[in-house]
Amino acid sequence: MVENLEVEEGRVSFSINTGNRKDPFSKSIRNACEKALKSAFGDSLDVSVNIITQQPKPEIDKPVLPGVRNIIAIASGKGGVGKSTVAVNLAVALAQKGSRVGLIDADIYGPSVPGMMGAKEARPRVREENGKQVIVPEEKYGVRFLSIGLFVAAENALVWRGPMATGALKQLINDADWGELDYLIVDLPPGTSDIHLTLVQEVAVTGAVIVSTPQEVALADVIKGVSMFTSDDIAVPVLGLVENMAWFTPAELPENRYYIFGKGGCRDLAEKMNLPLLAEIPIVQGIREGGDSGKPVALTDDISGNAFSLLADRLVEEVDRRNASMEPTQRVKIRQ
Numbered sequence: 259m260v261e262n263l264e265v266e267e268g269r270v271s272f273s274i275n276t277g278n279r280k281d282p283f284s285k286s287i288r289n290a291c292e293k294a295l296k297s298a299f300g301d302s303l304d305v306s307v308n309i310i311t312q313q314p315k316p317e318i319d320k321p322v323l324p325g326v327r328n329i330i331a332i333a334s335g336k337g338g339v340g341k342s343t344v345a346v347n348l349a350v351a352l353a354q355k356g357s358r359v360g361l362i363d364a365d366i367y368g369p370s371v372p373g374m375m376g377a378k379e380a381r382p383r384v385r386e387e388n389g390k391q392v393i394v395p396e397e398k399y400g401v402r403f404l405s406i407g408l409f410v411a412a413e414n415a416l417v418w419r420g421p422m423a424t425g426a427l428k429q430l431i432n433d434a435d436w437g438e439l440d441y442l443i444v445d446l447p448p449g450t451s452d453i454h455l456t457l458v459q460e461v462a463v464t465g466a467v468i469v470s471t472p473q474e475v476a477l478a479d480v481i482k483g484v485s486m487f488t489s490d491d492i493a494v495p496v497l498g499l500v501e502n503m504a505w506f507t508p509a510e511l512p513e514n515r516y517y518i519f520g521k522g523g524c525r526d527l528a529e530k531m532n533l534p535l536l537a538e539i540p541i542v543q544g545i546r547e548g549g550d551s552g553k554p555v556a557l558t559d560d561i562s563g564n565a566f567s568l569l570a571d572r573l574v575e576e577v578d579r580r581n582a583s584m585e586p587t588q589r590v591k592i593r594q
Contacts (some may be wrong), residue, residue, distance in 0.1 A: 259421070260348065261310065267406030270295055272308035277421070284309045322446030322589075324432065325438040326360070328464040328577050331457060331494070333487070335479020338413075340502040341469040344539065344569075345445035346374045347556040348521075351563075351570035354556065355385040356388045357440040360395065361403035362430050364457065365447040369407030370562055375399070376552020382408055382497065385435075393434040394498040399557065402439070404430045424456040431460050441577075449479070450486045462480050463582055465497035465587075467573065470503055480524075484531060494587055497576040498534035499524050506541040511563055515540070534576055537569035 263272040274291065275543040276284055288307045288458040295305050323329070332348070334341040342365065363371035374379050375398050382404065383394040395402040406426050416514050435527045436442065444463075457463065466487045470480045480499065487494040501524030518541065528535040539545075548555035556566040 259425075262308075268302065269306070270299075273306075273308040273310045275310040278295055284311075312548045322441065322461050323436055323439075326436060326442045327440050328581075329442045329444065329461050330497070330540060330573070330577070331444045331446055331454075331463050331466040331487075331572075332469065333446045333454070333466055333483050334448045334469045335481075335483045336476055339448075339471045339476055341448065342370045342374065342445050342541070343545060344467075344469045344500055344502055344566075345443055346549070347545075347554045347566040348369060348569055349401045349403070349441075349443045350399045350554045350556040351566040352441055352573070354567070355495065355570055355574075355575075358438060359401045359443040360436050360439045361401050362427075362442065362444045363403070363405030364427050364430070364444050364453055365406060366406050366426050366453060367447065369405045370549075371405040371406040371445060373552060374549045374554060375401070375403060377403075377408065378552070380408055381421070385567065387435075391433070393429070395434055399554065402436065404434055406430070406513040412489045424452050427453055427456050428460060431457075450482065454486065455590070458494060460589070462587045462589050463494045464577060465495045467497050467500060469502055470524055470527075471503045472520040474519070474520070474523065476519075477523050477527050480527060481531075484507075484533070492590055495580055495584060496533055497573065497580060498536040499528045500536050501525065501538045502536035503541045507561065509543060534572070536572045536576065537565060539569070540566050 259274050259276065261273045261275050264270070273420070274287055276287070288309060292305045296303055330343055332345040345361065349359050353359045359372060363369045372380065377396055377398060380396045382396055384391050387392060391406065395404045396408065397403070443459060446457065465551050468480050468483050470476045484496050486492065487496050503519055505517045505521070507515055524538070525535050542563070544558070544560065544562050545555045555562040557563065
């Protein structure tokens with residue numbers, strides 16, 4: 259939001275572009291800026307803040323991520339269903355099969371990808387390219403990835419307004435060197451929010467995958483998520499559903515299944531909505547341990563790893579089917 263920054267001895271001037279002629283917080287933003295600067299550099303500092311309300315024209319036709327063949331949004335109707343676990347393990351499983359894979363942690367307020375990828379202490383490099391700073395994604399297990407969690411200390415809470423969060427997502431997309439990718443997996447926050455709208459405005463999303471648990475309270479929110487993506491305004495195909503925590507299987511009794519959250523909820527809903535059920539992922543201790551240790555279970559050759567391997571195969575099938583039978587998705591036009 260900061261533009262036209264000028265710094266002289268004893269004086270600072272800049273503009274704040276709110277991009278909204280009716281923004282009720284303009285005066286508060288100006289006062290907060292002046293207070294912060296005077297607190298840091300002294301009350302004698304001459305601060306001049308100009309509020310700009312003109313929104314720049316969007317560059318809808320500008321190519322974004324030209325080297326990325328497929329952008330897959332991983333979404334959920336509600337939190338706590340293991341969406342990020344599915345996103346991370348799906349990305350790793352695809353990479354294990356030889357695909358070039360990227361992963362964006364778009365859950366700006368609750369980033370979990372750095373921990374699940376064993377990269378809590380990593381800090382991405384920035385290089386200069388044609389006079390512009392470019393972020394170099396981290397890479398591990400064959401997956402290039404970025405998260406706001408790589409730039410902010412884990413113990414710091416992000417108290418950001420919507421425009422700041424969406425601005426961070428735009429930077430992760432546009433200011434990074436993603437190179438050539440077969441799949442870019444985007445781990446969205448739960449529910450429907452500004453982040454979802456920003457994603458479909460910034461890039462042409464190939465398709466969405468909705469993650470849920472089998473119980474009714476979670477499935478009710480799946481319907482809302484599917485409705486959002488398939489609405490006329492957004493028109494992003496839903497590639498299928500993933501039922502996570504489908505059943506509990508003890509490691510010592512791999513043939514036993516205990517349906518803690520109900521049985522077949524996602525399968526029934528997928529049939530009702532005429533959507534593919536891409537996978538049923540069990541509750542297994544190793545999945546949780548892999549997420550906590552930063553070694554995704556998709557790296558293993560056991561029941562859990564195989565479940566994500568099968569999910570990767572099904573996703574590839576559905577993406578190929580979608581691309582063969584449908585026109586490419588268009589970026590959503592921003593309404594002024």
